[in-house]
Amino acid sequence: MVDTPRLATPTAPGTPLANSYDELPYHSRPYSQTHPSRLATVATLFGLNPPAVDNCRVLELGSASGGNLLPMAEAFPNSRFVGVDLSARQIADGQKVIRRAGLSNVCLRHADILDIDDSWGPFDYILCHGVFSWVPDPVRDKILAVCRHHLTPHGVAFISYNTYPGWHMRGMVRDMMRYHAARFDTPSHRVQQARALLAFLAETAKNDTGPYGTLLRAEVENLRNQTDSYLYHEHLEEVNEPLYFHQFVALADRHKLRYLGEARITTMVLANFSPEVRTALAAVSADQIQAEQYLDFVRNRTFRETLLVRDEATPNWAIQPDSLRRLHITLPYPLTDPTRGPLDNSPVQYQTPSGLTVSTSNPTLKAALRLLIARWPATIPFPELDQAVSEMLGTASDGGKTLALGLLQTYLSSDLVEFHAAPIRYCPPGPKPRALAEARARLAIGELGAATRRHDYFQANEFERQLLPLLDGTRDRPAILDELVRLTLADELSVQRNGKPLTEPDDIRAALSQVLERTLESLARIGMLCD
Numbered sequence: 001m002v003d004t005p006r007l008a009t010p011t012a013p014g015t016p017l018a019n020s021y022d023e024l025p026y027h028s029r030p031y032s033q034t035h036p037s038r039l040a041t042v043a044t045l046f047g048l049n050p051p052a053v054d055n056c057r058v059l060e061l062g063s064a065s066g067g068n069l070l071p072m073a074e075a076f077p078n079s080r081f082v083g084v085d086l087s088a089r090q091i092a093d094g095q096k097v098i099r100r101a102g103l104s105n106v107c108l109r110h111a112d113i114l115d116i117d118d119s120w121g122p123f124d125y126i127l128c129h130g131v132f133s134w135v136p137d138p139v140r141d142k143i144l145a146v147c148r149h150h151l152t153p154h155g156v157a158f159i160s161y162n163t164y165p166g167w168h169m170r171g172m173v174r175d176m177m178r179y180h181a182a183r184f185d186t187p188s189h190r191v192q193q194a195r196a197l198l199a200f201l202a203e204t205a206k207n208d209t210g211p212y213g214t215l216l217r218a219e220v221e222n223l224r225n226q227t228d229s230y231l232y233h234e235h236l237e238e239v240n241e242p243l244y245f246h247q248f249v250a251l252a253d254r255h256k257l258r259y260l261g262e263a264r265i266t267t268m269v270l271a272n273f274s275p276e277v278r279t280a281l282a283a284v285s286a287d288q289i290q291a292e293q294y295l296d297f298v299r300n301r302t303f304r305e306t307l308l309v310r311d312e313a314t315p316n317w318a319i320q321p322d323s324l325r326r327l328h329i330t331l332p333y334p335l336t337d338p339t340r341g342p343l344d345n346s347p348v349q350y351q352t353p354s355g356l357t358v359s360t361s362n363p364t365l366k367a368a369l370r371l372l373i374a375r376w377p378a379t380i381p382f383p384e385l386d387q388a389v390s391e392m393l394g395t396a397s398d399g400g401k402t403l404a405l406g407l408l409q410t411y412l413s414s415d416l417v418e419f420h421a422a423p424i425r426y427c428p429p430g431p432k433p434r435a436l437a438e439a440r441a442r443l444a445i446g447e448l449g450a451a452t453r454r455h456d457y458f459q460a461n462e463f464e465r466q467l468l469p470l471l472d473g474t475r476d477r478p479a480i481l482d483e484l485v486r487l488t489l490a491d492e493l494s495v496q497r498n499g500k501p502l503t504e505p506d507d508i509r510a511a512l513s514q515v516l517e518r519t520l521e522s523l524a525r526i527g528m529l530c531d
Helices: 036-045 068-075 088-101 137-148 164-179 188-202 209-226 226-237 245-254 275-284 288-299 321-324 363-375 382-393 400-415 437-444 464-468 477-489 507-526
Strands: 058-063 080-085 106-110 123-128 151-162 255-261 303-311 329-330 348-351 358-359 418-420 449-451 458-459
Touching: 036 123, 036 151, 036 255, 036 303, 058 137, 068 080, 068 088, 068 437, 068 449, 080 088, 080 209, 088 106, 088 437, 137 151, 137 245, 137 255, 164 188, 164 209, 164 226, 188 209, 188 226, 209 329, 245 255, 245 303, 255 288, 275 288, 321 382, 321 400, 329 363, 329 382, 358 400, 363 382, 363 400, 363 449, 382 400, 382 507, 400 418, 437 449, 437 464, 464 477, 464 507, 477 507
Parallel strands: 058 080, 058 123, 080 106, 123 151
Antiparallel strands: 151 303, 255 303, 329 418, 348 358, 449 458
């Protein structure tokens, strides 16, 4: 039973923290929407010609310990990566991972964003996730200046930030938590008391069915499973200044930066709204910026992940299906093929990761999905997919027009398919399995998870946390089992049968051998293994 935090009286006056990220490091992890392949995909769909991801330069502002940047460096050894962060502790932690993983194409620099100058050179992709809303105006201005002056002519910048109108309500809760928590000295005490205040307010309003009580209960639920570092740096930092989307675009425009789109394109389209809503939005919107601002009003949006380009570039938001020819197609998760027998015009339904139901009677799209299911988790280049679909249907290709239109409509209206600018490979477990070096390094120093090939975050269970560091390509199955048995006998791994720990080496080995191959195949399928 977990005790609910209780409101407390501070024993001493609260004091500002010199560097809150040194005191309470932010959990550094991958964010798939920031990956250069995703940014290049958006630029490609909107008619631009972004730099090749496998030979580019990437800068991350606010890189923390490199949980987002280092996996990219391993995936693209011919590209160069630079991270910068003001927290010396987090930079040092990331440098340890770099050394353990043996990465030579990435560096993390302990520096202030304000100190970035011409000596840093140009970058094809600039990433700034979780920083813009949490820094004062001079640093915001510098972030946009860096994007303008260091972005190559065809480059893309990613900036995330909190937005209104959604943050008007969330900001009220933040103000209350900060008022109470600021009276305490340590980050852990401040977080504990912020949770306690929120729980107290929700309890007092438990019978309030109006907007206020509903809001408090929603925030308690939202923060219940969030880490202390998230709550502290998201809600309790001194600076957290949301802004409206149109205000952000205006700031970017002053730096001669143009709005490209959102990292998640589906948030830009009107297709999922009723005809009445689409008609009304079209009537009041003079351009794409206004249309999306009104969409934020409708959705009460709280957060954006915006992509910018230099103002010399001109995106075409009317996506042309032919742009898919330069992309790689995959599914976001393993899917069971619902089709049976011949691929005719009968309707078939597919379930997406978010629970949406996608129905189609298009034989071309059904054939493509069948092929993608068979190849998951790998991507398939569009031209190859088009040829394979034609062969499966026994018909001549129309140059990919039907396939591209079907995939594009599915992509814009659901999360059933994904597009990538760079391929994702499937690596099965070989005779001497090898896991991603960055993942091995992070788990070896005690972290709970790491990035996959898809740049998703994988949180390992106890067995996987012990197994992955052993997969360095030098051990076959018997040698891996030897190490796992040794770890079990040293009480670093628990192996049980019928709820009781095993203590005999032969019993431990027999039990582990039953799960090892299954676990290796599972790790391969989620993209944790390499050649």
